[in-house]
Amino acid sequence: MLKKIRTELIRKLIHLLIALSVPLVAFNRILTVGLLAGGTLAYVVFELFRFNGIKIPVVSSLTAMAMRKRDQGRFVLGPVTLGLGALLALLLFPPPAAATAIYALAFGDGLSSLAGRLWGRLRPSFLFGKSVEGSCVCFAAVLVSAYLVTRGIRPALIGALAAALVEALPLGDYDNLAIPLVTGLAVTLALACAV
Helix, strand or coil: CHHHHHHHHHHHHHHHHHHHHHHHHHHCHHHHHHHHHHHHHHHHHHHHHHHCCCCCCCHHHHHHHHCCHHHCCCCCCHHHHHHHHHHHHHHHCCHHHHHHHHHHHHHHHHHHHHHHHHHCCCCCHHHCCCCHHHHHHHHHHHHHHHHHHHCCHHHHHHHHHHHHHHHCCCCHHHHHHHHHHHHHHHHHHHHHHHC
16 A cells, blocks of 8 residues: 555656646746657657666656556556646647646646545545545645636636546546646636636
8 A cells, every 4th residue: 555655646746747837838838848748759768668678767767666557567658648738738728728727637636646545435436436535636726726827716616627527537547638638628718708
């Protein structure tokens, strides 16, 4: 159990780091897009090396430490979908919705998993093995971050609800794509309707 929690902490720390792309994009959008695209591509190359027995210092070790049981013996896809999710949010949505989408990925998805592992007790069948506690943490984290970005309770509530609903689905690593895309679209529509 302790090893699972340590692995989850490492994975979610990486998840939380994707939030740094929001202040970075305010500094330089092109640089941020380049870093996300280049970092994702570099990870794919390094992971292909690792998968084929060629260890890359730091990257291979970090991947091994963050690897879940289901990822053993497979290409670890999570960092690819994480980078692509943030990149697509930046490219597809206006700044407030893009920031909210990235924060939903970083804080909503990242913290929900930790909360579910540490405190999750209620696991009804409609949550596909996930916990009510984790979903509530996802909703709260996205609500707070969305409100701080949009300064509107309606887009924050809509974004938080969208993120929590998608996070509850059994999407595996593909939630890193679905959460920012659905949340970004929901916030974009909510902001457009508010005008």
